[in-house]
Amino acid sequence: MFNIDLENVDLEKTFDLIVLGGGPTAIGCAIYAARFAMDVLVVGKTFGGLITTTHLVENYPAITSISGQGLMEMFRDHMNSLNIPYISDEIRSIDNLGDHFELNSFFQKFKAKSIVIATGSERKKLRIPGEDDFAGRGVSYCATCDGPFYKDKVVAVIGGSDSAAKEALFLAQSVKKVYIIYRGKEIRAEPINKQRVYSNEKIEIIYSTNIKEIKGDNSVKSVIFDNGEEFVLDGVFIEIGSIPNSDLVKPVGVRMNDKGEIIINRKSETNIPGIFAAGDVADSPFKQAITGVSEGVIAAYSAFDYVKEINIEY
Amino acid sequence: MSQDDRYKEIIKAEMAKLSKPIKLKVFTSQGTEADGSKIRACMDCGQFMALLRVYEENSNGMLTIKELSIDDNPEFAKRYDLTRVPTILFIDNKGREVIRYLAAPKGGEIQPFIQSIFTFAGMPNYYEATIKQNLSRINPSTIKVMITETCPYCPQVVQIVNNFASASDGKIRSIIIDIAANPDIGQYYDASGVPYTIINDQKTLVGMVGAPEILRALIGGNIRVQY
Numbered sequence: 367m368f369n370i371d372l373e374n375v376d377l378e379k380t381f382d383l384i385v386l387g388g389g390p391t392a393i394g395c396a397i398y399a400a401r402f403a404m405d406v407l408v409v410g411k412t413f414g415g416l417i418t419t420t421h422l423v424e425n426y427p428a429i430t431s432i433s434g435q436g437l438m439e440m441f442r443d444h445m446n447s448l449n450i451p452y453i454s455d456e457i458r459s460i461d462n463l464g465d466h467f468e469l470n471s472f473f474q475k476f477k478a479k480s481i482v483i484a485t486g487s488e489r490k491k492l493r494i495p496g497e498d499d500f501a502g503r504g505v506s507y508c509a510t511c512d513g514p515f516y517k518d519k520v521v522a523v524i525g526g527s528d529s530a531a532k533e534a535l536f537l538a539q540s541v542k543k544v545y546i547i548y549r550g551k552e553i554r555a556e557p558i559n560k561q562r563v564y565s566n567e568k569i570e571i572i573y574s575t576n577i578k579e580i581k582g583d584n585s586v587k588s589v590i591f592d593n594g595e596e597f598v599l600d601g602v603f604i605e606i607g608s609i610p611n612s613d614l615v616k617p618v619g620v621r622m623n624d625k626g627e628i629i630i631n632r633k634s635e636t637n638i639p640g641i642f643a644a645g646d647v648a649d650s651p652f653k654q655a656i657t658g659v660s661e662g663v664i665a666a667y668s669a670f671d672y673v674k675e676i677n678i679e680y
Numbered sequence: 681m682s683q684d685d686r687y688k689e690i691i692k693a694e695m696a697k698l699s700k701p702i703k704l705k706v707f708t709s710q711g712t713e714a715d716g717s718k719i720r721a722c723m724d725c726g727q728f729m730a731l732l733r734v735y736e737e738n739s740n741g742m743l744t745i746k747e748l749s750i751d752d753n754p755e756f757a758k759r760y761d762l763t764r765v766p767t768i769l770f771i772d773n774k775g776r777e778v779i780r781y782l783a784a785p786k787g788g789e790i791q792p793f794i795q796s797i798f799t800f801a802g803m804p805n806y807y808e809a810t811i812k813q814n815l816s817r818i819n820p821s822t823i824k825v826m827i828t829e830t831c832p833y834c835p836q837v838v839q840i841v842n843n844f845a846s847a848s849d850g851k852i853r854s855i856i857i858d859i860a861a862n863p864d865i866g867q868y869y870d871a872s873g874v875p876y877t878i879i880n881d882q883k884t885l886v887g888m889v890g891a892p893e894i895l896r897a898l899i900g901g902n903i904r905v906q907y
Contacts, residue, residue, distance in 0.1 A: 418832030502886030
């Protein structure tokens with residue numbers, strides 16, 4: 367996974383395919399590319415991606431129940447078994463040079479005949495006073511990471527999605543009380559998780575409420591609701607959705623929708639030949655690990671076809 | 681296969697690739713029995729050492745781990761400001777501490793620990809060229825990374841920071857702290873989120889940060905793309 371393998375990898379060469387990202391979409395794509403005998407490199411900021419923050423994954427076929435981290439360890443084992451090199455870095459810009467691309471990071475200039483963008487998404491922020499000030503001191507975006515700090519304390523999960531419900535269920539295992547604070551009238555969790563939330567005595571839902579400020583001293587002490595009420599608690603877990611990590615490819619002319627998602631077709635092609643996209647960063651309406659992997663695998667096949675074509679042209 | 685067996689397999693497979701020798705020092709606390717024999721006095725040290733021996737035993741003799749008692753080596757303890765056990769120290773050939781672990785390298789922390797062993801031993805380090813190019817702009821720095829065993833982002837940050845330290849010719853020192861095992865340190869810094877990275881006790885980076893952000897925080901300004 368790490369650059370232990372750098373002894374055997376020439377980073378100066380032109381790769382058939384560079385996959386950007388570290389989540390299931392990226393690794394699924396790389397596994398297929400390696401099986402197509404492509405010279406493939408994965409460059410990701412975070413190995414595992416957002417799914418590693420998921421307490422339980424129970425909808426990945428053939429695996430009844432596993433933690434997000436556990437699932438990605440299996441992906442890593444599979445990737446390692448095929449000797450696919452993975453670099454922990456962040457690409458800052460891409461130059462389209464016609465017959466190949468150059469990808470620039472602070473640490474290296476990479477060259478590739480094709481690219482798959484599988485950079486996923488990142489958590490949205492509330493953008494309210496106190497949110498940044500108390501980051502790591504009572505404001506969290508990852509229950510799996512920070513839940514253990516709130517044993518027997520009172521916390522709130524902000525949001526009403528399935529992810530918010532799962533965060534609340536995870537936190538309820540150790541905290542004294544979890545409030546789900548949601549602006550809507552009914553949480554949007556999958557029915558199975560909604561039922562689990564409703565039947566959990568430690569979880570209480572506060573509907574039709576926004577928070578407009580997070581307050582505290584050294585750590586979070588309360589939040590202020592939009593009706594002016596001050597609500598005392600010890601921690602705030604923000605789970606209000608995500609935004610696609612697509613800024614990187616805007617300057618290359620990759621077309622996006624109004625949400626900033628990369629527009630792809632059924633072959634995971636973007637409008638730029640040689641650049642493919644898959645997973646949460648793409649404009650697919652249903653964003654799941656399994657659908658991301660599927661798009662990533664299709665992207666690998668399309669990249670394989672594309673590289674084969676340009677190799678013939680040489 | 682149990683999770684522990686799986687981790688042992690990973691350690692075995694990865695450590696077998698170590699091709700350069702490296703020595704690590706591990707400090708524990710040992711008392712002396714009536715018959716003169718030594719017994720570990722710290723609660724977690726036995727398990728900790730057993731874990732480290734798995735790394736050592738699978739390294740084809742390349743990794744040597746020396747266990748020292750903090751009680752029997754007061755001068756050394758004073759020189760390196762050792763107040764906690766168990767502590768792992770990566771000390772370079774000039775006697776400089778490069779990496780300190782106040783954390784057990786298990787679970788998700790196995791990979792970055794192995795990576796740290798490899799780069800400290802002089803095997804390829806992805807960040808080395810850029811760190812060396814920017815050494816004149818980096819002040820002597822200590823980077824503390826607070827982690828927990830369940831944190832999915834922590835191994836990435838640990839890997840980056842330790843590799844920076846290994847490439848820095850003694851200018852950067854990294855300290856990896858498990859705040860579940862050292863809660864007082866977490867409380868001292870008001871850290872209730874991980875990874876929690878502190879540079880020279882001044883700049884704090886909360887959550888997952890990439891290598892560019894850490895380098896920027898070390899240099900304190902713009903960093904140009906350099907190849």
